Amino acid sequence: MNEIDYKNLVPYxxxxxxxxxxxxFTFPVxxxxxxxxxxxxxxxxxGFSDVKVAHMSSVGVGFxxxxxxGRAQRGxxxxxxxxxxxxxxxxxxxxxDKRILEEIGRPIRVVGANTxxxxxxxxxxxxxNMKGFDGDVGLERYRGFYTVNMGSQVLPAELxxxxxxxxxxxxxxxxxxxxxxxxxxxxxxxxLHLRKRGLEKRFILVVGGPRVTHxxxxxxxxxxxxxxxxxxxDVAYFLLxxxxxxxxxxx
Ligand code: B12
Numbered sequence: 381m382n383e384i385d386y387k388n389l390v391p392y393x394x395x396x397x398x399x400x401x402x403x404x405f406t407f408p409v410x411x412x413x414x415x416x417x418x419x420x421x422x423x424x425x426x427g428f429s430d431v432k433v434a435h436m437s438s439v440g441v442g443f444x445x446x447x448x449x450g451r452a453q454r455g456x457x458x459x460x461x462x463x464x465x466x467x468x469x470x471x472x473x474x475x476x477d478k479r480i481l482e483e484i485g486r487p488i489r490v491v492g493a494n495t496x497x498x499x500x501x502x503x504x505x506x507x508x509n510m511k512g513f514d515g516d517v518g519l520e521r522y523r524g525f526y527t528v529n530m531g532s533q534v535l536p537a538e539l540x541x542x543x544x545x546x547x548x549x550x551x552x553x554x555x556x557x558x559x560x561x562x563x564x565x566x567x568x569x570x571x572l573h574l575r576k577r578g579l580e581k582r583f584i585l586v587v588g589g590p591r592v593t594h595x596x597x598x599x600x601x602x603x604x605x606x607x608x609x610x611x612x613x614d615v616a617y618f619l620l621x622x623x624x625x626x627x628x629x630x631x
Contacts, residue, residue, distance in 0.1 A: 390455035399452035401428065404445070411436050411444035419446045427453050466594050466604060466618060473517050476616045480524030484623050487526040490519060491543040492552035493534035496566035500556035501532045503588060507552065507612045516611040525616070536573040543583060549626075550584035550619055558591045564600070567592075571601045584622045586615065 382396035393400020403423060409415050416433050423431045428450030435447035471479075480488060492508050494501060506513035508529045510520045519525040528546050530539065543551050553570060555563035567587055574580045580601065587597050588606035597605025604618050624630035 385455070386458040388455040389458040390452045399455070401450050401452055402434075403448045403450065406439055407444045407446070408442060409444055410442060411438050415444045416446075419444075419448060423448050423450050426450075429453060464594050464598055466606070466614070471613065471617055473522055473613055473616065476613060476620055477522045477524040480522070480616075480620055480623075483629060484524070484620070484627070487522075487524050488550065488619050488623055489526045489546055489548045490550045490552055490619070491528045491530065491539065491546050491548040492554070493530035493539045493542075494532040494554040494556070495534050495536055495539060495570060496555075496557075496562060497533060498555060498557045498562075498566070499532045500554070503556055503590075504529065504532075504552070504554035507554075507588065507606075507610070507615050512612045514611065516613050518612045519616060522616060524620075536570045539570065540573055540577065540579065544579075548583060549623060550586060552586045552588070552615070555587060555589040555592055558589075563589060563591060564596070567597075567600050567602070584619065584626070586618070588615075 384396055390397060390399040391401050392398065405419075407415055407419060416436050419436070420431045420433050431448060431450045433446060433448050435445075437445050439445040492504050494504055505518075507518060508520055508527050509518040512518035512521065520527045528542065528548070530542060539551065539553070551570070553567070555566055557563065570585075571580065574582070585602040586604050586606065587602050588610055590608045592605045592607055594605040594607070597603075603622060606615060621630065
């Protein structure tokens with residue numbers, strides 16, 4: 381195997397350092413030889429070499445869909461990349477449950493919802509529901525959590541009201557749809573509503589979704605952001621640590 385160059389890290393396809401990338405996109409024109417050449421030209425102009433159109437088909441009248449392969453010329457200096465990371469340990473639910481009950485002394489109270497017009501509930505359910513996700517049980521299964529799942533299309537004001545009524549320690553929101561950055565607008569909206577009521581420090585604020593990163597969540601005023609493939613036990617462990625911080629048992 382070739383040496384990996386971390387100072388100029390490029391994608392891997394068949395061999396280390398080959399820079400192989402697959403693109404898929406749609407042009408608002410009918411499929412045609414001209415559309416095919418235009419798509420390839422565009423990818424070459426982006427700086428990719430060895431460009432091959434692997435697939436072109438119609439996706440409705442007036443739209444052509446492409447799959448294209450190319451090779452990246454420029455990489456990234458991996459050694460210089462800095463990003464905030466959630467560094468939680470991977471503990472199983474029984475260990476976390478035991479620690480919550482021993483160290484916090486009562487269940488952690490959480491209220492979850494998907495806000496805005498977003499109706500995707502599967503992600504939030506994966507974290508909260510009894511059966512959880514991929515063999516990792518959800519927070520409802522823990523004795524160390526009291527869980528309210530408000531479902532989808534919840535208004536920020538309703539969510540905050542419910543969180544206050546339930547004496548929640550944490551608010552968990554899910555943002556799945558990202559068209560026109562609506563996930564960001566909705567995330568900001570919750571923070572704005574909290575600020576208006578002087579409650580921005582009242583709850584532990586957690587957000588999740590496929591296009592949510594921990595970095596984005598921190599920038600917008602949340603305590604944590606959980607992305608693709610997050611497990612309920614990751615969230616449970618984070619909430620345990622954050623609660624310990626809040627009650628002064630951990631720095
Ligand atoms: C199922 C589905 C639906 C179902 C939702 C049913 C339901 N009850 O949830 C239905 C059919 C209703 C639907 C509707 C629509 N959908 Co849809 N849908 C999907 C689909 C296929 C799967 C989503 C899913 O369930 N993933 C599985 C879960 C487990 O993964 P997850 O959500 O990422 O969650 C994980 C993490 O992100 C994280 N997480 C998520 N939330 C939270 C919350 C917290 C607190 C934490 C800690 C972690 C966390 O943890 C989870 C577990 O690891 C996706 C495509 C895809 N393959 O992702 C499209 C997709 C999300 N839908 C899409 C679209 C466009 C729509 C519609 C707008 C379509 C339309 N034109 O009507 C509508 C929107 C309706 C609305 N008002 O929101 C787009 C969104 C595109 C974008 N850029 O925003 C997608 C990506 C499809 C696509 N490629 O176009 N959809």
